[in-house]
Amino acid sequence: MTSDADRTAPVPEPSLAQYRSDFETYHRLPAQGRSRARILAELQEMHDLEQARWEEGFVSGAVYNGDADHVDFVNQAYAIHSQSNPLHTDLWPSAVKFESEIVAMTASMLGGDGIGGGPGSPDGVCGVVTSGGSESIQLAMKTYRDRGRSEQGVERPNMVLPTTAHAAFAKAAHNFGIEARWIAPTDGWVADVDAMADAVDDHTVVVVSSAPPFPHGLIDPIPELAAMALERGVGFHTDACLGGFVVPWAERLGHDVPVCDFRLPGVTSISADTHKFGYAAKGTSVVLYRDQALRHHQYFTITDWPGGLYCSPGFAGSRPGGLSAACWAAMVSMGEAGYLEATRRILATAATVTAGIRARPELRVFGDPLFVIAFTAAEGATCADGRPLDIYEVYDAMTRRGWALNGLHRPAAVHLCVTLRHTEPGVATRFLADLADAVDEVLAGPPTGTGMAPIYGMADTVPDRTLVADALVDHMDAWFRL
Numbered sequence: 001m002t003s004d005a006d007r008t009a010p011v012p013e014p015s016l017a018q019y020r021s022d023f024e025t026y027h028r029l030p031a032q033g034r035s036r037a038r039i040l041a042e043l044q045e046m047h048d049l050e051q052a053r054w055e056e057g058f059v060s061g062a063v064y065n066g067d068a069d070h071v072d073f074v075n076q077a078y079a080i081h082s083q084s085n086p087l088h089t090d091l092w093p094s095a096v097k098f099e100s101e102i103v104a105m106t107a108s109m110l111g112g113d114g115i116g117g118g119p120g121s122p123d124g125v126c127g128v129v130t131s132g133g134s135e136s137i138q139l140a141m142k143t144y145r146d147r148g149r150s151e152q153g154v155e156r157p158n159m160v161l162p163t164t165a166h167a168a169f170a171k172a173a174h175n176f177g178i179e180a181r182w183i184a185p186t187d188g189w190v191a192d193v194d195a196m197a198d199a200v201d202d203h204t205v206v207v208v209s210s211a212p213p214f215p216h217g218l219i220d221p222i223p224e225l226a227a228m229a230l231e232r233g234v235g236f237h238t239d240a241c242l243g244g245f246v247v248p249w250a251e252r253l254g255h256d257v258p259v260c261d262f263r264l265p266g267v268t269s270i271s272a273d274t275h276k277f278g279y280a281a282k283g284t285s286v287v288l289y290r291d292q293a294l295r296h297h298q299y300f301t302i303t304d305w306p307g308g309l310y311c312s313p314g315f316a317g318s319r320p321g322g323l324s325a326a327c328w329a330a331m332v333s334m335g336e337a338g339y340l341e342a343t344r345r346i347l348a349t350a351a352t353v354t355a356g357i358r359a360r361p362e363l364r365v366f367g368d369p370l371f372v373i374a375f376t377a378a379e380g381a382t383c384a385d386g387r388p389l390d391i392y393e394v395y396d397a398m399t400r401r402g403w404a405l406n407g408l409h410r411p412a413a414v415h416l417c418v419t420l421r422h423t424e425p426g427v428a429t430r431f432l433a434d435l436a437d438a439v440d441e442v443l444a445g446p447p448t449g450t451g452m453a454p455i456y457g458m459a460d461t462v463p464d465r466t467l468v469a470d471a472l473v474d475h476m477d478a479w480f481r482l
């Protein structure tokens, strides 16, 4: 870990321009392959440009462990199994072992032990390994759509979910023709149980909540919602992509968190990301189901394809077995004690940061956060020139100080998702000092007119949302422009 004194590492430009000028750009394959040594040197150079910012704890979420020894160990596990493909179970029984055990360990951690013969048994909680939270969520939503269609004859399915649920649910609704019934949260920024109950009807295939949701990090009242879903006879999905590997340990550490998992009889599926607080490499997540009958609605089979009898449990065909090996290695090397200790450190740091933000009267923290700390400008907070304090200007002032926070909107806010990076000595103190500085700067000066503040300000006020969507499309096009 580097000290405060040498935190002058270059922050990469948000655009790709820097790489265009400093590295060769390939519009087509090079006529002759380049030297491996030079390629590796170039890869290393880009890595070195990008590493300092996340390693030194300037980034919200994104890299959840990042300890050099841990990263090296996970990379070794990947390298050993880099050629493996879980689709070919005959060639790589190791991948079958890794994935079945990743699923079982996650299910056990999330309340699956007391169900049937336990995770891994034919009547236990089951699941599959996926490529990430968005895939886990989409698979689960497709599963409920297909179950509704085949078991209940639901042709126009809907899902009922708080507006704070992750964008991946909107993507699933779009991709699978499910109506999304978005319900505004309560004043306390958690799911509104009564309003959600009112939205459930005969076409509802699933009710969704999060532990915690991405924006404000405040766990939904899952026991009440899951009981409601059970009573109404509909599926219930806990999105624990973010908190799946934190909340169970927080509970063990004595924190006041609601039960969110399969111990609640109404919970029928859970998404939990191994590539976040499971501390695996990016590219794995787990989707769990209460029973195999439900999981069967996720599977795909084709029996008359000339390419042979084909089946795949998720969306992908071939998949990177090396990532499953790395995930398995991360989980087994952490163990319960490792996750408990990591969670203890994260929650202690988050408490310090929360207290520090609350100490600034111009800022307001949303609720009582666990490890995702969302905050905004306090009502009445005013700059020297009389304009109300704009939290996006604070966000921009933090960016100028090297920080990469998450900008939220509706309402305007930002959050810091605390990871192990922030538990390193001095990081929380530096965050609070920089935040105090940033707030003072915005309070004292005129708006800079650059950065995210004007963009978010405009995006929020444009009534025609297709214009905003078009801007996002242009933004994505730019990612692929040489």
Ligand SMILES: Cc1ncc(COP(=O)(O)O)c(C=O)c1O
Pocket: 132, 133, 134, 135, 137, 166, 168, 210, 212, 213, 214, 239, 240, 241, 242, 273, 285
């Ligand atoms: C609560 C929650 N659900 C789902 C996701 C989506 O995960 P991914 O980015 O791995 O697709 C996230 C990502 O941050 C999340 O916070």
